[in-house]
Amino acid sequence: MADELIAVKPEIAARARIDAAKREAMVAAEARDPDAFWRTEMNRIAWMTAPTKIKAVDFTGDVSIKWFEDGVLNASVSCLDRHLATRGDQVAIIWEGDDPNTDAKVTYRELHARVCQLANAMRRLGISKGDRVCIYLPMIVEAAVAMLACARVGAIHSIVFGGFSPDSLASRIQDSDCAMLITADEGRRGGRKVPLKANADEALLSCPSIRSVIVAKNTGGAVDMMAGRDHWWDAITAGEGTTCEPEPMNAEDPLFILYTSGSTGKPKGVLHTTGGYMVWASFTHENVFDYRDGEIYWCTADVGWVTGHTYIVYGPLANGATTLMFEGVPSWPDNGRFWQVCAKHKVNIFYTAPTAIRALMRDGEAPVKKHDRSSIRILGSVGEPINPEAWLWYYRVVGDSRCPIVDTWWQTETGGILISPLPGAVAQKPGSATLPLPGVKPAIVDSEGKILEGATEGNLVLLDSWPGQMRTIYGDHARFGQTYFSTFPGMYFTGDGARRDADGYYWITGRVDDVINVAGHRMGTAEVESALVAHPAVAEAAVVGMPHDIKGQGIYAYVTLKAGIDPTEVLRKELVAWVRKEIGPIATPDAIQWAPGLPKTRSGKIMRRILRKIAANETEGLGDTSTLADPGVVQELIENKVG
Ligand code: ATP
Numbered sequence: 246m247a248d249e250l251i252a253v254k255p256e257i258a259a260r261a262r263i264d265a266a267k268r269e270a271m272v273a274a275e276a277r278d279p280d281a282f283w284r285t286e287m288n289r290i291a292w293m294t295a296p297t298k299i300k301a302v303d304f305t306g307d308v309s310i311k312w313f314e315d316g317v318l319n320a321s322v323s324c325l326d327r328h329l330a331t332r333g334d335q336v337a338i339i340w341e342g343d344d345p346n347t348d349a350k351v352t353y354r355e356l357h358a359r360v361c362q363l364a365n366a367m368r369r370l371g372i373s374k375g376d377r378v379c380i381y382l383p384m385i386v387e388a389a390v391a392m393l394a395c396a397r398v399g400a401i402h403s404i405v406f407g408g409f410s411p412d413s414l415a416s417r418i419q420d421s422d423c424a425m426l427i428t429a430d431e432g433r434r435g436g437r438k439v440p441l442k443a444n445a446d447e448a449l450l451s452c453p454s455i456r457s458v459i460v461a462k463n464t465g466g467a468v469d470m471m472a473g474r475d476h477w478w479d480a481i482t483a484g485e486g487t488t489c490e491p492e493p494m495n496a497e498d499p500l501f502i503l504y505t506s507g508s509t510g511k512p513k514g515v516l517h518t519t520g521g522y523m524v525w526a527s528f529t530h531e532n533v534f535d536y537r538d539g540e541i542y543w544c545t546a547d548v549g550w551v552t553g554h555t556y557i558v559y560g561p562l563a564n565g566a567t568t569l570m571f572e573g574v575p576s577w578p579d580n581g582r583f584w585q586v587c588a589k590h591k592v593n594i595f596y597t598a599p600t601a602i603r604a605l606m607r608d609g610e611a612p613v614k615k616h617d618r619s620s621i622r623i624l625g626s627v628g629e630p631i632n633p634e635a636w637l638w639y640y641r642v643v644g645d646s647r648c649p650i651v652d653t654w655w656q657t658e659t660g661g662i663l664i665s666p667l668p669g670a671v672a673q674k675p676g677s678a679t680l681p682l683p684g685v686k687p688a689i690v691d692s693e694g695k696i697l698e699g700a701t702e703g704n705l706v707l708l709d710s711w712p713g714q715m716r717t718i719y720g721d722h723a724r725f726g727q728t729y730f731s732t733f734p735g736m737y738f739t740g741d742g743a744r745r746d747a748d749g750y751y752w753i754t755g756r757v758d759d760v761i762n763v764a765g766h767r768m769g770t771a772e773v774e775s776a777l778v779a780h781p782a783v784a785e786a787a788v789v790g791m792p793h794d795i796k797g798q799g800i801y802a803y804v805t806l807k808a809g810i811d812p813t814e815v816l817r818k819e820l821v822a823w824v825r826k827e828i829g830p831i832a833t834p835d836a837i838q839w840a841p842g843l844p845k846t847r848s849g850k851i852m853r854r855i856l857r858k859i860a861a862n863e864t865e866g867l868g869d870t871s872t873l874a875d876p877g878v879v880q881e882l883i884e885n886k887v888g
């Protein structure tokens with residue numbers, strides 16, 4: 246099942262920007278002369294002073310990563326100003342509200358004007374180059390405007406997802422000493438209101454670095470405004486001009502800080518700089534999604550995650566695309582919402598996460614089939630390994646077996662996609678992120694750091710830098726070296742495990758910390774979970790190791806059943822037998838617990854470290870749970886632990 250090969254259809258290859266031959270030529274050109282390759286690619290963004298130096302990277306010692314280091318630019322110019330002459334009246338952002346009766350369109354000219362007005366207001370409030378500005382907004386156009394206004398004045402934005410609590414917001418503001426907060430009165434999600442300004446007020450009690458707060462009026466809900474500190478967005482921008490001098494930024498000046506989603510521990514303040522990040526955002530958005538002028542492109546992520554940064558705002562806008570921003574959730578007002586929005590706005594490229602696909606699969610095909618999806622050309626996945634079962638459902642049901650799926654592996658740290666099919670060039674295998682993009686040098690190493698060749702399995706590392714790589718952990722360069730470059734000296738360690746098959750395809754097996762060792766056999770969580778999800782009764786599964794007297798570790802599986810299916814002893818035995826048959830006796834689950842819900846990060850990733858503790862009866866110190874979407878799920882699982 247998992248090794249099914251889905252060839253590139255000739256009609257897709259014929260129209261694609263990059264076909265197999267072109268991809269090979271790119272890979273060869275980059276390998277022959279990387280500086281020449283990136284010297285050409287860097288021209289996809291606008292420079293005030295073009296760089297003469299391309300790359301200066303040292304993964305050893307103190308670790309130093311620089312790209313285009315003598316170039317000068319402003320990211321907002323690439324996203325806005327340079328499009329005005331050619332596509333000023335083209336829609337830059339389609340906004341689709343939580344309420345299906347609300348939407349809005351913003352042209353490049355309007356977006357430029359709004360960014361300039363806010364940037365002018367920010368300067369007037371004393372914000373200048375290098376200041377940190379926290380953005381705590383819902384998925385409204387103002388979020389993109391705020392990001393680009395920060396970039397305009399050279400301020401470093403740090404976006405905190407609007408679903409986070411006052412405590413999580415406060416700790417992120419404190420970590421990077423933000424001078425300003427941009428928020429809204431309230432957000433909307435799934436028909437409910439989120440009290441953003443009230444949360445912010447609570448957080449700011451412990452954030453003395455914040456000098457001013459700009460508040461967008463979104464729902465019109467009542468909020469407290471502190472005189473001298475808080476300003477309404479509309480009032481403070483009203484008198485401002487619609488042009489604004491962009492701050493000249495060195496390529497290596499920071500563009501943003503973003504905290505990781507925290508699936509493995511305390512979030513890290515990942516810092517990205519301007520030049521390399523923008524080149525990578527544009528390069529990957531255009532090539533991985535085969536983006537063509539005039540297309541409607543929709544990434545369903547929130548701007549609070551890196552996916553929203555690179556593939557809702559910076560990548561698409563740098564490429565002059567029309568990008569869709571969605572305020573709502575896939576299940577409201579009903580679970581056909583994604584497809585209804587695709588039909589309404591004639592979406593051509595659709596990019597979402599496995600967690601959403603698995604959730605929608607639970608409700609069957611009808612909600613999908615109800616809506617016209619004929620405009621969709623390319624489908625994308627990001628965030629977790631996509632189980633082959635979910636991949637095939639996405640392919641057959643959503644894409645009518647017409648649309649290539651790009652399963653994009655990357656991290657907050659990598660700035661953009663590193664391993665992914667190019668839709669016109671690389672045959673797909675359900676569940677595999679396939680091959681590295683040109684310029685990306687993955688390798689698989691054993692626990693000693695020895696590079697393994699051919700078909701193999703182990704730790705996924707990157708042997709060399711790419712322009713979009715993170716440069717440091719904000720305020721803690723030592724932790725940067727320690728976290729990513731000390732496990733395997735001289736290599737960037739991703740923290741992920743991977744398998745490479747005989748065709749050179751990469752299969753992400755899960756976090757290395759999550760690897761299960763059963764009687765000396767190492768097993769990735771993804772494989773066992775995918776076997777469970779392949780059973781017709783199972784919607785979602787999470788697998789962890791548990792202490793076992795004889796085997797060292799046993800397999801403990803949390804299983805969520807599809808809607809309407811009863812958890813019975815018979816089914817439990819059937820699932821155990823099913824996994825034995827799918828993978829082999831070594832993978833036989835020792836315990837299966839029915840899980841109505843799984844603990845996930847706010848970005849929808851399963852938090853296995855918590856599940857591991859529950860399985861081991863170590864429920865005292867669950868560690869940092871601040872990024873959990875629904876803490877109630879954890880208690881339920883503790884109470885119903887098996888064995
Ligand atoms: P933290 O680093 O704080 O634990 P996190 O790793 O969840 O949080 P992100 O940077 O959002 O934060 O997630 C990156 C991780 O997501 C990758 O390291 C990988 O484990 C997983 N991932 C992302 N895309 C894919 C994919 N297409 N296939 C498999 N895994 C993926």
Ligand code: MG
Pocket residue numbers: 505509656740
């Ligand atoms: Mg991570």
